[in-house]
Every structure is written in C-alpha cells, then in structure tokens.
Amino acid sequence: MNSYNLKYFQYNDNSLLISWPERIDENINNDVNEFKNRLETGFKHILEIRSSYCSLLLIFNKKIDNINRLIEKLKNLYLSRKSLNKYDRILWNIPVCYENRFALDIDVISKQNKISKQDIIIRHSKTIYSVYLIGFLPGFMYLGGLDNTLHIPRKKEPRLRVPKGSVAIGGEQTGIYPQQSPGGWNILGNTPINLFDKSKDIPCFAKPGDRVKFFQVSEDQYKLIEKEVEFGLYELNKEVLND
Numbered sequence: 001m002n003s004y005n006l007k008y009f010q011y012n013d014n015s016l017l018i019s020w021p022e023r024i025d026e027n028i029n030n031d032v033n034e035f036k037n038r039l040e041t042g043f044k045h046i047l048e049i050r051s052s053y054c055s056l057l058l059i060f061n062k063k064i065d066n067i068n069r070l071i072e073k074l075k076n077l078y079l080s081r082k083s084l085n086k087y088d089r090i091l092w093n094i095p096v097c098y099e100n101r102f103a104l105d106i107d108v109i110s111k112q113n114k115i116s117k118q119d120i121i122i123r124h125s126k127t128i129y130s131v132y133l134i135g136f137l138p139g140f141m142y143l144g145g146l147d148n149t150l151h152i153p154r155k156k157e158p159r160l161r162v163p164k165g166s167v168a169i170g171g172e173q174t175g176i177y178p179q180q181s182p183g184g185w186n187i188l189g190n191t192p193i194n195l196f197d198k199s200k201d202i203p204c205f206a207k208p209g210d211r212v213k214f215f216q217v218s219e220d221q222y223k224l225i226e227k228e229v230e231f232g233l234y235e236l237n238k239e240v241l242n243d
Contacts, residue, residue, distance in 0.1 A: 004031060006078060008071045013063045014047075016070065020054040024172070026144055028054050029132050033209030035078060043077070051208045053132050053142075091128065091211040093237040094176070094191055096167050097222040098124075102190035109152055109169065109186055120188060121216060123147040124167075129174065131210045139178035139196025139204045143212055146174050158184030165190045167214065189214075192226035193236060211241060 007019040018035075020028050036051050039058065047061040064070055098106070098121045110117050129143035136142075146169065154170045159182060162168070166177040168185035177183055178195035191214075196204050206212065217225065228234035 003079075004028065006075075008074065010064065010067050011057060014060045016058045016060075016064065016067070016074075018056045018058065018074065022054055024053050024132065024144065026130055029130060029144065030209070032056060037209070038077065051133070052135075089210055089241045090206070091213060091239040091241050092206055093239070094193060094212060094214050095217045095221070095225055096125065096189040096191050096214045097217050097219055098189040099219045099222075101219075102163075102166075103188045104166075105155075105168075105186035106188045109150065109188060112152060113149060115149055120150060123150055124169075124174065124188065125214045125216050127213070129212045131206050131208050131212060132173070133208060134204060134206070137178055137181055137196075138198075141175055141195070141204075141206055141212065143174045144172075146172055148172070150174075152186055154184040155186060156184075158182055162187065163190065165192060165195075167191060190222070192222050192229055193234065194229060205236065 004020050009017045009019065011017045020032055032051055032054060036049050036056055039046060039049060039056075045060045045062055046058055048059040050057040050059070100106075103117075106117050106120060109115070109120055113120075115123075124147070127145055127147055129145045131141050132144045133142040134140065150169055151172045152169055161180055162177045162183035162185075164177060164180045166183075166185075166187045167189040168175060168177065168183070168187045170185035175185065176191060176195055177185075225234055
C-alpha cells in the first residue's frame with residue numbers, strides 16, 4: 001500500500017482540509033477514497049466529507065476545540081490503515097452512441113492524434129475508468145485512466161452549448177456532460193441516460209472511487225434506451241468490485 005506525506009490545515013472553525021501530493025494520479029485518488037471510507041465508518045462528529053483528486057475536506061458538526069489533537073488522531077488513523085478492509089466499489093456500465101451526429105469532434109481527435117475513428121471508439125470503450133471527482137456541474141464525473149493515445153487538449157474556443165449526455169475528452173480525462181451547458185472538451189459520443197436526477201434520494205448514482213466502463217450502442221439502440229429512460233424503465237447495469 002502506498003503511503004503519502006499528508007498535510008493538514010484548519011479550514012474554518014468546524015472544518016479541516018487533508019491534502020495529498022497535488023497531482024492527478026490514480027493511486028493517490030484511491031488512497032484519498034479509501035481514507036474517506038474509513039473516516040465515514042466511525043470517526044466521531046463528522047457531518048460531511050468532500051473529496052477531490054488529492055484532498056479531503058472534513059466538516060464537523062461542532063467547533064474544533066483542539067486542532068493539534070484532532071490532527072494527531074487523523075495521522076494515527078491514516079498510518080494504521082494497513083489493517084483496513086478493502087471496500088466495495090461499483091462498476092457502472094454506461095451505453096454510448098458514437099455515431100457521427102453525436103461525435104462532434106471525433107474527426108478532430110482522429111486527425112490530431114493520427115488514429116482512425118474506429119480505433120478511437122474501441123480504445124475509449126475498452127477502458128475501465130476511475131471516478132476521480134464529481135463537480136463542475138451536478139453529476140459531471142471526471143474519469144481517469146484514458147488511453148494515452150486519446151489525450152487531447154481542451155478546445156481553444158469552448159462551445160456555448162454542449163448537448164446533454166455528451167461524452168467528451170479533455171486533456172488526459174474523459175467525462176459526460178449531465179446537462180446542456182457551455183464546455184470545451186472534445187465530444188466523441190452521447191449517452192441517453194441521466195447522470196443527475198434531483199428527485200432521487202441519491203441524485204448522482206456514482207461516487208468518487210467508483211468505476212465506469214462505456215459500451216457502444218447503435219443509434220436505434222440509443223433511441224430505445226432514451227425512451228426507456230423517459231418512462232423510468234431503464235436500469236443501469238452495475239457490478240460490485242472488491243479491489
């Protein structure tokens with residue numbers, strides 16, 4: 001198990017920030033989420049934990065009385081994590097249509113990266129991605145693990161309207177726009193599922209630390225799934241991983 005030199009900062013009267021090395025790295029993010037899981041299962045007085053690529057913000061339900069004593073407890077808990085049990089992660093299988101009317105930038109990716117459109121689809125859909133972070137928009141998952149042959153910078157001039165469900169690449173990550181919005185990532189497909197539903201107890205089905213895998217569907221299959229989603233009949237396929 002990797003061990004990192006964590007930094008601890010008092011954020012405000014009832015919050016504390018824990019910081020890992022500041023880089024996008026799957027091992028670091030796994031460590032963040034494993035420690036988050038441990039804190040959620042028994043550390044006293046925590047009201048909420050917010051995670052990012054390389055940090056945790058702990059929000060307590062009361063004022064922090066002794067910051068040094070709190071930091072010492074957290075350090076000891078982190079150093080003893082070798083005895084922690086691995087926690088279950090969910091692998092979400094998400095349908096994507098890569099047909100031309102959805103793949104607005106696939107020609108750009110193909111030309112710039114010197115790779116055929118079919119190879120782009122194969123390489124994008126064969127990878128199991130890690131959910132690093134959910135942000136920017138409610139339900140927007142920043143997914144790590146993208147094949148390095150598909151890395152491409154964000155667009156110099158962002159679109160004013162990116163369609164809901166657009167599957168896109170920005171730098172070394174891929175993600176899905178949960179609603180129509182401005183955006184500068186390169187679009188190579190679209191999913192008909194809802195990424196965020198405020199009417200549900202858990203509006204976003206995925207959480208940091210989960211896994212995502214895309215599978216290709218035809219335009220006819222896309223339309224069928226779209227109807228099933230509309231009537232609440234579509235059930236997203238998921239698997240429980242213990243890694």
